[in-house]
Amino acid sequence: MNKILAVNAGSSSLKYQVFDADTFNVLASGIIERIGKEDAIATIKADGVKEKKVLEILDHKAAVAIALADILEFSSVKNLDEIKGVGHRVVHGGEDFEDSVVVSEDAIAKVDALSSLAPLHNPANLTGYYAFKEVLKEARHTFVFDTAFHQTMEPKAFLYALPYEYYEDYQVRKYGMHGTSHKYIAKRTAELLNKDIEDVNTIVCHLGNGASLAAIKGGKVIDTSMGFTPLAGVMMGTRTGDVDPAVFPYLLEKTGLSVDDQMRIYNHESGMLGISGLSNDAREIEDATNAGQERAVLTSDMYAYKIANYIGTYFIHLGHVDAIVFTAGIGENDAGVRARVIDNVSEALKIKFNHKLNSEVRGIEVELSEADSEVKVFIIPTDEELMIAQDTKRLLGL
Ligand code: ADP
Numbered sequence: 001m002n003k004i005l006a007v008n009a010g011s012s013s014l015k016y017q018v019f020d021a022d023t024f025n026v027l028a029s030g031i032i033e034r035i036g037k038e039d040a041i042a043t044i045k046a047d048g049v050k051e052k053k054v055l056e057i058l059d060h061k062a063a064v065a066i067a068l069a070d071i072l073e074f075s076s077v078k079n080l081d082e083i084k085g086v087g088h089r090v091v092h093g094g095e096d097f098e099d100s101v102v103v104s105e106d107a108i109a110k111v112d113a114l115s116s117l118a119p120l121h122n123p124a125n126l127t128g129y130y131a132f133k134e135v136l137k138e139a140r141h142t143f144v145f146d147t148a149f150h151q152t153m154e155p156k157a158f159l160y161a162l163p164y165e166y167y168e169d170y171q172v173r174k175y176g177m178h179g180t181s182h183k184y185i186a187k188r189t190a191e192l193l194n195k196d197i198e199d200v201n202t203i204v205c206h207l208g209n210g211a212s213l214a215a216i217k218g219g220k221v222i223d224t225s226m227g228f229t230p231l232a233g234v235m236m237g238t239r240t241g242d243v244d245p246a247v248f249p250y251l252l253e254k255t256g257l258s259v260d261d262q263m264r265i266y267n268h269e270s271g272m273l274g275i276s277g278l279s280n281d282a283r284e285i286e287d288a289t290n291a292g293q294e295r296a297v298l299t300s301d302m303y304a305y306k307i308a309n310y311i312g313t314y315f316i317h318l319g320h321v322d323a324i325v326f327t328a329g330i331g332e333n334d335a336g337v338r339a340r341v342i343d344n345v346s347e348a349l350k351i352k353f354n355h356k357l358n359s360e361v362r363g364i365e366v367e368l369s370e371a372d373s374e375v376k377v378f379i380i381p382t383d384e385e386l387m388i389a390q391d392t393k394r395l396l397g398l
Helices: 060-074 105-116 122-135 148-152 164-170 179-193 247-255 259-268 271-276 282-290 294-318 328-333 335-349 355-360 384-396
Strands: 003-009 014-020 026-033 037-046 049-057 083-090 140-145 201-207 211-217 220-224 323-327 376-379
Touching (some): 003 122, 026 060, 060 122, 083 384, 140 179, 140 384, 148 179, 148 220, 179 220, 179 384, 201 294, 201 328, 211 294, 220 294
Parallel strands (some): 201 323
Antiparallel strands (some): 003 014, 037 049, 201 211, 211 220
């Protein structure tokens, strides 16, 4: 039986899942954290068993060796030759990739060149690829890009109103992120509605630590909230989301904060954390909001309001919305966030929302709207690894 490995390699972590290429059953899933340290952690779940060990893993090559040894020891995969396809998540595909691709020298060179747009991610993604390629020589490899699904946006949506040469010379434009998740959700929403994806308009709210919304018309993204980088769009756990760029030089002048300091603040000390002064974790914000803590309430209100702004805009551009879908850590689990977001938009969109059901469910695929709601509301747990495996199977014809 053919197997597909889905890989997400970060700078100090490696996540993987092994799928049966026919059924897409997950045969093993694992994560190696703290790569580069003497006390790295390797965890694998397979056949209902969870194994965790702490050991020295100094580089990605060593991490891959551990991952593959664990797969052979704990899962039903008994020979590495069974792994016919390996799909690698790559964060930035720029304008070069509007779909996943089979890895080639040309693709590698382009991913490498795009490192200037994603310096923390693309090099790590390539390191992961090289490490697996060295061991799984016979398997064929694919790249699955976070940005690719958003490449259907038109220039009027993706351009910033800067002088055009900054786009031409430096590729400054909106790219969007979480594309693999948005693509999976768009596909799954059409399945749940029992319609062809071409006939379905969806607004996907991918709300995790990082958060982005996408307006998807007939399976194609027409707009998304993240921009040139993952800092843009809605307020997030620690990121600002959209801010007037003139704030940057103003704070530079008033506070003397350097560019690096400000980038750290915009990326790591803002968002829910910055407003609440409490936490970037939605669970803590939710508890404090329920306890009536003033800045937590403000944080919760702001978070929902900013998301509602995008839903409103996307509703206008889609003309007709079949479904609003919540996904990722917060979207799947945080009933309070979902309720506040829908409360902001339900009158305009004629949504009838089942508040009781919403408060009772989390982490499962479920419809939260009433039967006579004009726009349906769903929770759909995202599955980027499955999407990577499906794309890999499609491209390799397994
Ligand atoms: P990312 O992949 O962007 O790191 P996730 O999609 O894993 O993020 O989402 C992580 C966030 O989800 C956490 O920071 C937390 O705020 C939120 N979250 C997770 N579980 C719950 C829960 N039970 N209730 C509310 N929020 C939750």
